[in-house]
Amino acid sequence: MNAPDRFELFLLADGEAKVTMEPDTRQPNAAIFTFNKEDHTLGNLLRATLLQNEHVIFSAYKTPHPLFPKFELRIQTDGETSPKEALLSACQGLIGDLQMLSQKLTREWELNKIARDTS
Amino acid sequence: MDDYDQLYGSDRGPQITIKEADNKHAQIVLSNCDLAFANSLRRIMLAEVPTVAIDTVEIEANTSVIPDEFLCHRLGMIPLDSTNIDDKLIYSRDCMCEMYCEKCSVILTLHARCTGESNVTVYARDLVVAEGAQLGSPVITDKEGQGAIICKLRKGQELKMKCIAKKGIAKEHAKWSPVSAMGFEYDPWNKLRHIDYWYEESAEAEWPKSKYADWEEPPVEGEPFNYDALPSRFYLDVESVGSLPPDEIMQQGIKYLQEKLASVIDTLGNKNEGGDGFGDGMRSPGQDYSMGGMGGGGGYETPYGAGGGQDARTPYAGGFGGTTPYGANGRW
Numbered sequence: 381m382n383a384p385d386r387f388e389l390f391l392l393a394d395g396e397a398k399v400t401m402e403p404d405t406r407q408p409n410a411a412i413f414t415f416n417k418e419d420h421t422l423g424n425l426l427r428a429t430l431l432q433n434e435h436v437i438f439s440a441y442k443t444p445h446p447l448f449p450k451f452e453l454r455i456q457t458d459g460e461t462s463p464k465e466a467l468l469s470a471c472q473g474l475i476g477d478l479q480m481l482s483q484k485l486t487r488e489w490e491l492n493k494i495a496r497d498t499s
Numbered sequence: 500m501d502d503y504d505q506l507y508g509s510d511r512g513p514q515i516t517i518k519e520a521d522n523k524h525a526q527i528v529l530s531n532c533d534l535a536f537a538n539s540l541r542r543i544m545l546a547e548v549p550t551v552a553i554d555t556v557e558i559e560a561n562t563s564v565i566p567d568e569f570l571c572h573r574l575g576m577i578p579l580d581s582t583n584i585d586d587k588l589i590y591s592r593d594c595m596c597e598m599y600c601e602k603c604s605v606i607l608t609l610h611a612r613c614t615g616e617s618n619v620t621v622y623a624r625d626l627v628v629a630e631g632a633q634l635g636s637p638v639i640t641d642k643e644g645q646g647a648i649i650c651k652l653r654k655g656q657e658l659k660m661k662c663i664a665k666k667g668i669a670k671e672h673a674k675w676s677p678v679s680a681m682g683f684e685y686d687p688w689n690k691l692r693h694i695d696y697w698y699e700e701s702a703e704a705e706w707p708k709s710k711y712a713d714w715e716e717p718p719v720e721g722e723p724f725n726y727d728a729l730p731s732r733f734y735l736d737v738e739s740v741g742s743l744p745p746d747e748i749m750q751q752g753i754k755y756l757q758e759k760l761a762s763v764i765d766t767l768g769n770k771n772e773g774g775d776g777f778g779d780g781m782r783s784p785g786q787d788y789s790m791g792g793m794g795g796g797g798g799y800e801t802p803y804g805a806g807g808g809q810d811a812r813t814p815y816a817g818g819f820g821g822t823t824p825y826g827a828n829g830r831w
């Protein structure tokens with residue numbers, strides 16, 4: 381059988397980087413980021429979050445081929461921030477949002493549990 | 500993120516409401532977030548939250564009517580208790596051992612034999628874990644306390660095997676998924692017109708109302724269509740297979756999504772200002788103890804070393820395609 385091992389969907393190969401950046405020379409303030417061993421879970425999340433940044437004028441991603449676990453994210457900014465800075469701040473913002481969500485969930489779950497135990 | 504402490508508990512950021520919950524499922528409402536965020540959470544809970552599941556089986560005797568491979572597949576699907584797995588188990592591929600050890604696996608033994616005239620049914624409860632162990636013990640929720648049926652035996656038939664349960668994620672095989680289903684719904688009144696309902700005479704009359712319809716305002720008659728509107732309330736239904744309680748599935752999903760994002764920040768070489776307060780949460784749990792192995796694999800003899808000859812650096816040393824001494828390929 382020549383099917384690739386399933387863990388190749390999420391384990392980086394030796395020396396493979398999670399993300400690489402390639403400036404897009406056709407337009408100013410644009411870059412294409414290639415994410416290895418990632419899929420729509422991260423791609424669409426970053427795409428949507430980047431579009432909420434007022435300095436981002438373009439953000440879209442594609443999976444070049446469904447058999448290869450990677451995606452390309454193209455970001456163009458208005459020059460106030462670089463595509464890389466925009467990407468990093470999107471990641472940091474999301475980590476913060478998720479942290480808040482986690483704490484709210486802990487609290488909500490406790491309250492729900494108390495309500496369940498008393499009823 | 501400087502004013503994080505003031506934000507805590509505020510109206511900013513995604514909100515969560517628990518509609519209904521027990522130890523097997525949770526219906527939650529996510530609001531104040533976009534579709535991509537909610538969907539990423541759904542995807543990560545479905546496919547990237549680790550659990551334990553039987554991964555390799557060493558069959559000593561199988562005289563049942565079920566072939567070895569069939570039996571191994573059935574064993575893999577049995578939910579095993581995976582609470583706090585990240586503190587207790589590392590991935591086998593990150594472990595220093597040659598095949599498996601107590602750091603990266605849980606051993607379950609199964610021995611059943613039919614001696615009487617009537618058939619014997621072998622259940623998940625017959626899988627024996629080390630005494631006192633909670634991690635890896637079969638999840639049993641039925642009131643008879645039997646668990647899933649593995650096999651049936653006729654007089655004289657016997658099963659004797661050693662099952663090696665390992666940590667994994669559902670991206671590799673669905674048996675590692677902590678959820679049996681992840682409900683996901685938004686816009687119960689279809690105000691956004693993301694769905695084009697098929698109908699004979701009237702879509703309203705022919706389609707059932709969403710069970711979440713009462714949670715949102717019905718559309719006003721003659722209201723103009725708002726093409727700028729975006730979904731912002733998402734109804735998720737986390738249905739656990741039993742290996743993890745629903746709150747832990749959600750918390751783990753959040754954690755692993757954060758980890759994914761953190762690995763992006765890490766590789767892009769960000770030396771940004773600290774003080775985020777998130778530094779600790781986002782370390783990959785694997786990294787912390789991946790080196791705490793048995794001090795190198797050399798000189799470690801196992802009865803199975805002869806067959807594969809894989810070196811210890813390959814992921815799943817000795818796993819893929821390897822056959823057990825008894826001829827049964829134990830994987831999946």
Ligand SMILES: [Zn+2]
Pocket residue numbers: 591594595596597598599600601602603604
């Ligand atoms: Zn090990």
